[in-house]
Amino acid sequence: MSVAGDDRALFLARWYQLIRGLLARKAGQVQRSGELIAVLKTWRGRAEPADSAHRWIHEIRDTVHAKVFAGLLHKAYARYPQMTLRGLNQREGIVWQILSERPAHLLPRGFADWDSFLVAACNEATARVTRAKPGPLAERTWDERNGAVVAHPFSRAVPALGRFIDLPYSPVAGDAFMPRFHRRTHGASQRLVVRPGHEARGYFHMPGGQSGHPLSPFYAAGHRAWVDVEPTPLLPGAPQHTLVLSPE
Numbered sequence: 001m002s003v004a005g006d007d008r009a010l011f012l013a014r015w016y017q018l019i020r021g022l023l024a025r026k027a028g029q030v031q032r033s034g035e036l037i038a039v040l041k042t043w044r045g046r047a048e049p050a051d052s053a054h055r056w057i058h059e060i061r062d063t064v065h066a067k068v069f070a071g072l073l074h075k076a077y078a079r080y081p082q083m084t085l086r087g088l089n090q091r092e093g094i095v096w097q098i099l100s101e102r103p104a105h106l107l108p109r110g111f112a113d114w115d116s117f118l119v120a121a122c123n124e125a126t127a128r129v130t131r132a133k134p135g136p137l138a139e140r141t142w143d144e145r146n147g148a149v150v151a152h153p154f155s156r157a158v159p160a161l162g163r164f165i166d167l168p169y170s171p172v173a174g175d176a177f178m179p180r181f182h183r184r185t186h187g188a189s190q191r192l193v194v195r196p197g198h199e200a201r202g203y204f205h206m207p208g209g210q211s212g213h214p215l216s217p218f219y220a221a222g223h224r225a226w227v228d229v230e231p232t233p234l235l236p237g238a239p240q241h242t243l244v245l246s247p248e
Helices: 010-029 033-040 052-072 074-079 091-101 114-132 142-146 153-157 159-165 223-228
Strands: 191-193 203-205
Touching (some): 010 114, 033 052, 052 074, 052 091, 052 114, 052 142, 153 159
Antiparallel strands (some): 191 203
């Protein structure tokens, strides 16, 4: 289970170093820099629910991505304002190369240099998040953005049913780009390990139980183990119910 529970944020480590270096150089230009510096000092390099450093690194990275592409494609956006880049899944490589090389001709308009651009991204991220939820930056945790929402299909069609049939909201560790993949509304649909010859040591996880009926005692069976990455046996236990199909 150590692999399934691996929530190390190795992918964001370079962004942490980038933002920490920026704050060391430009703290006077970054809004609420003292709070942000204090938050980054708590960085543990893990996508844990209570971690605020991981949350802020993510927010700033997302803002940088959006601003870089807004600059690269400003003519296209001017002509097609409804254009989106949802299908572009390789943004990170493009953005990181630009930030590493800092070419002057790709610097978005309105900025004197790339540090000024990054300062603006930090300020924009802070303003966006605190506008939605005011308060100390340290209170904006990863769980607030990425907790598990496991909804029944019916509640998507009739939202009022959600309080009765959706599974309880749960703080869950994990993120993209790591073995413990998890985003707010999707994550590991199954965790399965089969050990030939040692079947009793295999395990199996699902976000919900085997029944899709909210009144069934098996509707949420296994959910807590999935959230906590606690091994549950792959082999079946003793039968508790039998379904018999009889031809007419």
